[in-house]
Amino acid sequence: MAMIEVSVVPLGTKSPSVSHFVADALRVLKNAHGIKYELTPMGTVIEGDLDVIIDLAKEMHRVTFGPDVKRVVTTIKIDDRSDKLLTMDGKLSSVWQKI
Numbered sequence: 001m002a003m004i005e006v007s008v009v010p011l012g013t014k015s016p017s018v019s020h021f022v023a024d025a026l027r028v029l030k031n032a033h034g035i036k037y038e039l040t041p042m043g044t045v046i047e048g049d050l051d052v053i054i055d056l057a058k059e060m061h062r063v064t065f066g067p068d069v070k071r072v073v074t075t076i077k078i079d080d081r082s083d084k085l086l087t088m089d090g091k092l093s094s095v096w097q098k099i
Helices: 021-032 050-061 088-098
Strands: 004-011 036-040 045-048 072-082
Touching: 004 021, 004 050, 021 036, 021 045, 021 050, 045 050, 050 072
Parallel strands: none
Antiparallel strands: 004 045, 004 072, 036 045
C-alpha cells in the first residue's frame, strides 16, 4: 500500500478563493470505492494501491479545468514502502509514540 499527498491549484481564476475547485477535486475521491483519504489545509493525503491512487490524482487534476480555469498546477508526493504496510494512521502513531 502506498500514500500520496496531492495539491491541486487552479491558476487564473476570477477570485483568490479556490475552495469550490478543491471540492470538485475531492468529489473524485468521494466517489472512489475502497480509498482512504484525508483533506488537510494544504493538500489531500490518499492511501491505497499506487496505480489506483495515481490515477485518482490525475482525475483530480483533470476535473479542475473548466471555463474559468485554463491552467492547473498539481503537486504529488509519493510515500511507498516495500518492507511493511504503510498507512496514514501508522505513520502518525509512530511519531506520537516518540513524543
